[in-house]
Amino acid sequence: MDTGQLTADERLVWEAYPLGRAVDFREGPERTVRAEVLRALLLEGPRQEGEVPVLRVAGARITGRLDLQYAEVDAAVHLWACVFDETPDLYGARLRQLNLGESVLPGFDATTLRVDGLLRMSGCRVRGPVRLAGARIAGAVLLDGAELGVVGAAGASEPILALHRATIEGDLGADAGFTAHGLVGIEGATVAGNISFDDAVLSNPGGTALHASTLSGGTNLRAQRLRAEGRVNLLGARIPGQVNFEDAHFSNPGGVALRASGVIAACLWMERAARVDGLVTLRGSQFELLHIAPETWPDHVRLDGLTYDRLGPNAPVERRLEVFERDTDGFVQHAYEQLTAAYRRVGDDAAARTVQLAKQRRHRAVLPPYARAWGYLQDVTVGYGFRPTRAAAWLLSLVLVGTVTFALRQPPALKPDESPEFNALAYTLDLLLPIVDFGQERAYAAAGAYQWFGYALVALGWTLATTIAAGVTRAISRQ
Incomplete structure (x- = not known):
């Protein structure tokens, strides 16, 4: 230049x-x-x-x-x-x-x-x-x-x-x-x-x-x-x-x-x-x-x-679950499983169970009517297996009601000369628990309204036992 x-x-x-x-x-x-x-x-x-x-x-x-x-x-x-x-x-x-x-x-x-x-x-x-x-x-x-x-x-x-x-x-x-x-x-x-x-x-x-x-x-x-x-x-x-x-x-x-x-x-x-x-x-x-x-x-x-x-x-588990309700993909099972795993890593089993219960409830909304009805029953009775104390409370309540009812109105014996002494608690347990046999149900038979009450205990017992079994199976499978 x-x-x-x-x-x-x-x-x-x-x-x-x-x-x-x-x-x-x-x-x-x-x-x-x-x-x-x-x-x-x-x-x-x-x-x-x-x-x-x-x-x-x-x-x-x-x-x-x-x-x-x-x-x-x-x-x-x-x-x-x-x-x-x-x-x-x-x-x-x-x-x-x-x-x-x-x-x-x-x-x-x-x-x-x-x-x-x-x-x-x-x-x-x-x-x-x-x-x-x-x-x-x-x-x-x-x-x-x-x-x-x-x-x-x-x-x-x-x-x-x-x-x-x-x-x-x-x-x-x-x-x-x-x-x-x-x-x-x-x-x-x-x-x-x-x-x-x-x-x-x-x-x-x-x-x-x-x-x-x-x-x-x-x-x-x-x-x-x-x-x-x-x-x-x-x-x-x-x-x-x-x-x-x-x-x-x-x-x-x-x-x-x-x-x-x-x-x-x-x-x-x-x-x-x-x-x-x-x-x-x-x-x-x-x-x-x-x-x-x-x-x-x-x-x-x-x-x-x-x-x-x-x-x-740190935040309440319920606050974190609210976020999953906002997912534009609807029910995303993986999100619940990840949150459950995170709580289990820190030893918070109660929060992990809460997440799993919320997952079942969210999933229930996308099921057909008959499955939703079964789901509601599992939820009310045993919380899908994640609320075991709820099952115990139901059992205790039914045992108490049945015992008091049959103590006030003893059912007649089928064979008076051969029947064991009547026990209201044992009779209620015989009706309520499918695998229990104290010999009371075979020896005594309620009549009229009390007979229908007995049928109700049998039905509730079977239902409760089935839902408990389903919950236990679910609890074992997630271990």
């Missing part, structure tokens, strides 16, 4: 580059540097023996398009707090390091970009899309405090941040007030370190705010105090550590607010998260710990195939 055509501001940059010195234009009047000058510096700029060239410019207005398409740049690039008139084009480029922190850009085209170190866009204001699909970043990608898109312009089909199928060997930091007006797409991305959306605001009303399906993380996905307006999609994500939505707010009225189906993670943590406005689906996901309070769940859920080892925080 003909250096004789450089402006005074551009000459300062040109002379500072081979020495790695910074040129700061933030004080005083606006300074302008042409993008073509920066391109010439990075591709064929001067070198000085014993010095490491670095492009360090702060506070400049950069005019024209910075075209580094397919370029290989062996110097670090720091364009801090600069204002770009046109969208930089770094498609297929390879850089040593890139720092655009606090800069203002109309967009950023860097699909399949390669960076050997850090990519920093902290505090940037980018009105248009940031395209980093397929990028390979050897260090971290930092977007903390950045704002992408324009308020009210959300809903476009193109992501405002495209990191799909990108590979990041460090952390992905989109936190500290990171704001996106539109779709954030990181589906299929691989991040070796932490993924952070702490205190981020993702706004795409009626659409997808975060598309992170098949995302692969190296440690944790943190989104504490996240504010998401639109769908958050984590379908098939793999996070070896924690998925942390503590104090988060999800809102997508009339649609899916959180889709976390097929997720595999150590923990889903939603401590103090606000009640979700929209559907939550966790179908087929696997967690060691599922930490979500009953009041966080929305009116509609999908939980079929969800598995977990432990459950928190």
Whole structure:
């Protein structure tokens, strides 16, 4: 490039580059540097023996398009707090390091970009899309405090941040007030370190705010105090550590607010998260710990195939059962079995029995009439085998009523000369218990209304014995 055509501001940059010195234009009047000058510096700029060239410019207005398409740049690039008139084009480029922190850009085209170190866009204001699909970043990608898109312009089909199928060997930091007006797409991305959306605001009303399906993380996905307006999609994500939505707010009225189906993670943590406005689906996901309070769940859920080892925080079992009533798939037996298993792991057998009883009652609603009637009978008498004390109470009550009745009105003996002495308690037990025989029923026969009363005891005894046997069988089979 003909250096004789450089402006005074551009000459300062040109002379500072081979020495790695910074040129700061933030004080005083606006300074302008042409993008073509920066391109010439990075591709064929001067070198000085014993010095490491670095492009360090702060506070400049950069005019024209910075075209580094397919370029290989062996110097670090720091364009801090600069204002770009046109969208930089770094498609297929390879850089040593890139720092655009606090800069203002109309967009950023860097699909399949390669960076050997850090990519920093902290505090940037980018009105248009940031395209980093397929990028390979050897260090971290930092977007903390950045704002992408324009308020009210959300809903476009193109992501405002495209990191799909990108590979990041460090952390992905989109936190500290990171704001996106539109779709954030990181589906299929691989991040070796932490993924952070702490205190981020993702706004795409009626659409997808975060598309992170098949995302692969190296440690944790943190989104504490996240504010998401639109769908958050984590379908098939793999996070070896924690998925942390503590104090988060999800809102997508009339649609899916959180889709976390097929997720595999150590923990889903939603401590103090606000009640979700929209559907939550966790179908087929696997967690060691599922930490979500009953009041966080929305009116509609999908939980079929969800598995977990432990459950928190502590809450009455009845509150957790209420959530199953909201499943849009209707009766989902697997959900009850998982909750039962979680309670048994911590030794809370009473809660586990309550869950199993609730499962039987919910299942009863989808049975044919005759099966429902049998179910009601099992429920009232023995609580489907999960309320053994109820069976004892029924038996005791019937024995007491029968004993008092036949003590007041002794039935006549069939063979007075051969009959044993009448015993009201033994006679009642003979009628009531099919396997008991004290010889009283064969020796005495009630008549009239008392005969019908005896028939009722026989019928109730058989029914109670059958339901108890069914309950015992069920209890044994679940061990």
